[in-house]
Amino acid sequence: MSWEVVMGLEVHLQLATKSKIFSGAANQFGAEPNVQACAVDLGMPGMLPVLNSEAVRYAVMFGLAIDARLGKRSVFDRKNYFYPDLPKGYQVSQFFEPIVCEGQFDIPMEDGSLFPVRITRAHLEEDAGKSVHDAYTGQTGVDLNRAGTPLLEIVTEPDFRTAAQAVAYLKALHSLAIYLGISDGNMAEGSMRCDINVSLRPTGSEDFGTRTEIKNVNSFKFVEKAIAIETERQQDVLESGGTITQETRLYDADKNETRAMRSKEVANDYRYFPEPDLLPIIIDDEYIDAIKSALPELPRIKRSRFMSEYELSQYDAALLVDTPTLANYFETAAIKSAAPKLTANWILGDLAAALNRENLDIDESPVSAEALAGLITRIADSTLSSKLAKQVFEGLWQQEGTADAIIEARGLKQVTDTGALEAMVDQVIADHPEQVTQYRAADENKQKKLTGFFVGQVMKASKGQANPQLLNTLLISKLRES
Amino acid sequence: MAQEALTYASATELSISLKTAEISSVELTEACIDAIAAHNGTVNAVVTLCEESALAEAKAADLKLRDGSAGPLTGIPLLHKDIFCTRNVATTCASKMLANFVPPYDATVVSRLRTAGTVMLGKTNMDEFAMGSSTETSVFGVTRNPWDLNCVPGGSSGGAAAAVAAGFAPLSTGTDTGGSIRQPASLCGITGLKPTYGRVSRLGIIAFASSLDQAGPMTRTVEDAALMLQAMSGVDAGDSTSADLDVPDFTAGLNQPIAGLKIGIPREYFNHNLDQRVANKIHEALNELVKEGAELVDIDLPHTEQGIATYYIIAPAEASTNLSRYDGVRFGHRCDSPQNLTDLYERSRSEGFGEEVQRRILVGTYALSAGFYDAYFKKAQQVRRLISEDFQKAFERCDVIAGPAAPGTAFPLGAKSDDPLAMYLEDIYTLSVNLAGLPGLSIPAGFIDGMPVGLQLIGRSFDEATLLKMGHRFQLCTNHHRATPTMTGVNQ
């Protein structure tokens, strides 16, 4: 039996507002317990919510970015359940009428295709607090600093069929959030949390199987692993004749397994109904247009533009627009060097590798965009071979100076002077008569191999500075002369 | 001014005496404290007395009265229903659940009335969490009606009504969700106003039913109610449901004539279900208004009967979730040695909440639950709109709607406490007004066998001014509001 895995994703994105969604308490990560939980956040008697305008603006920005239909009239609802980190005994969310309705998000995949993800809806809600389970014997400590942090919950249709698609979507969503400036999308800190709904069905079937929900996966890597292990688990169950229980599960990274959440064992009836302490949010065209005109260039627009203006592949363009900082870096260097493709290769190749090695972000790069452009220019005008360029790059990384200064200092100019090169070739040919005879007697294949020997000799003589293309041309013509 | 005259004087009259230095705020406050000392043991209207701080506030008020910076309410003693959060003063909602709750903040209404110069005497008794019409479910015990100590004062603002009726203070705040200001005002022979929903801030008032609750004045006269309403009203940025509308000068228009104003009489109110004697009293009262030039018009409020069912789905539903925060975790009652989380929740809540509160939580939870939401809650919300539309249509033909504030006079303690449905019927004339969010005024209209009867006037949204004008005119022509109880009862 071959199975198809069907997945839908729910992402909770913490919005980077200064204050909470319904109160004026600070919305900062990492404070001492309960110092950022005011009376409203604690659900103290008599306290009432007031809506943060910035949270609304961020939600609308997101909706516009994914071309969604906006809920011009949206309503908050109470989602009722008891848990210590939920002070009021209900979470204020949007169930019936969300602020962002259906939209579409096209994800660039590695193979150059665009994977279309249908966004069902995105709505505003408040975050709950945090529980600390192992600090007090027999007790759980509750910190409500996070209670009331604005969340945008983004829900997709069950359009995902592979972990790669899911991860690509999350990365693109993360990138979009950064571009819009609505969230720092920091999964490790919990600013972006992912719930994955997973179900299996026989390949070719149109019906949906029973799904489980894996909650709060907080890294791209864990998303991949969780999907893999849950798919395996469900397959084992189904293939041994069992049925899948619809339940909420947690991914345990240490054991690399998913397990059912005890606290969600009893089915919850959330009893949604419109929040009577808040009134409907009405947004009009004027409001929406003002936000639209102030949107930054979106990743997908920038990606298309990079593809057409700089003739980059979709995949490369997608990688380069991952963050605004990276995109700007690329564009600055590309324009300055007038060699965008080369620039792209260097950024995605050598620069990325060097940054990764030392755990640096692009904005911490010791090589500025201008400096890199200097290097690229010299490659493009053949001053440097790729091999020599790597040495210059090292010099830039060590901040020895500009590309030109380093070339000068280290004497790395590529030899392209035909005369000089010809002389070296003649010398090498003269020094190795046996190999020359062998060459002239050999078949095409063997000739190719022997060419390598001569190239190596000339490179040695030129201290690696011979222009490879020119050298090859000269060599072959001279070797074929009889 | 004689002691008794002092405690039964209206705030308006007292303000004059204070300004002319005939009396001081300290003397006035002491008189109230004495009245409470003399009779609260029996009446049990006041549950927390703030003697020290009240006298300090009175002293400060006297300074203002001397230096000319006093307003119309400066130095006037006032009580707050124990549902208003008062900073550093116990606020219990008459419940074991909040017996130890001392808020570090004031309700907006409390701070506005303080700014207006009133002297806070203490907190009044109420039905637990405002759920009741008789003040018999309080953890502090029953409050007795000063007109007959064996009878209820009404509820849930029964303590406030009894206190004002008994002369403990000229003013008290109350809250009204289904009639909790108007019905006790009627049963205790005082004036009570429920403003339009959104006229007064709900911030800091312990919530019962969020879309129905309103705070309002409970006083001896309409004039005083206007003064208090002035100080209480106005938009509050901290309450999203408070209306961003200008507050008219409620006192300015009081003396305007009411000639030409049309008073709608709903056919549905005066049917066979209404005690004929109450109906007669109301008609007598309406005649006074007709003498002053008002016209009576027959109107229909077709969904009156369904008001009770509608209210008893919506109010408990909202309340059931408003009360979820009482879980023994951050404040309020926590059971001893909770074994696990579920035990903590279940025992804390079952120990902390009284029976009626638990009943309403159950009904409300049920009405919202899966499979029943459409048939109960959503249906009730739809009928609510029909009820509101009934009033809108009626107001095309009249300016004010009149009727009884309660189906009868005060009933004996214990008479209805075993029959919740009979108790719910107490509010039949009042709860539709909350559903529609309209303002409602209850004023003393006479007596039946020595027990007060209240006339209710209902106005258009945000048209408290017309109600006050008409109520004041009625009080210029009648004396029911000046009567004072003797505070006796057969079993005293």
Added chain:
Amino acid sequence: MPTIPADVLSVAQLARLRIDETALDDVTDRFSRTLELVAQLEEVDTEGVTPMSNPHDMHQRLRADMVTESNQREALQKTAPAVADGFFLVPKVID
């Protein structure tokens, strides 16, 4: 529709209320009668009527995104039943 004790118990569970066995029948009875009262609404024709959550046609005001609340932990935790190092304590929750 008559209610049975089991219905009442499941509603009580949702509301985290514990009903004493001895009180269960009485609670069920009163619960039942209240539901009968409200069942009257079934007869009302509400076809096409928009539910009313709030009596006026107002919409939500927006608050400027500013921090206006300072740390009031001490005051707010004064009457808390169980606190340690700033945390509220509850019996251990196992997930």
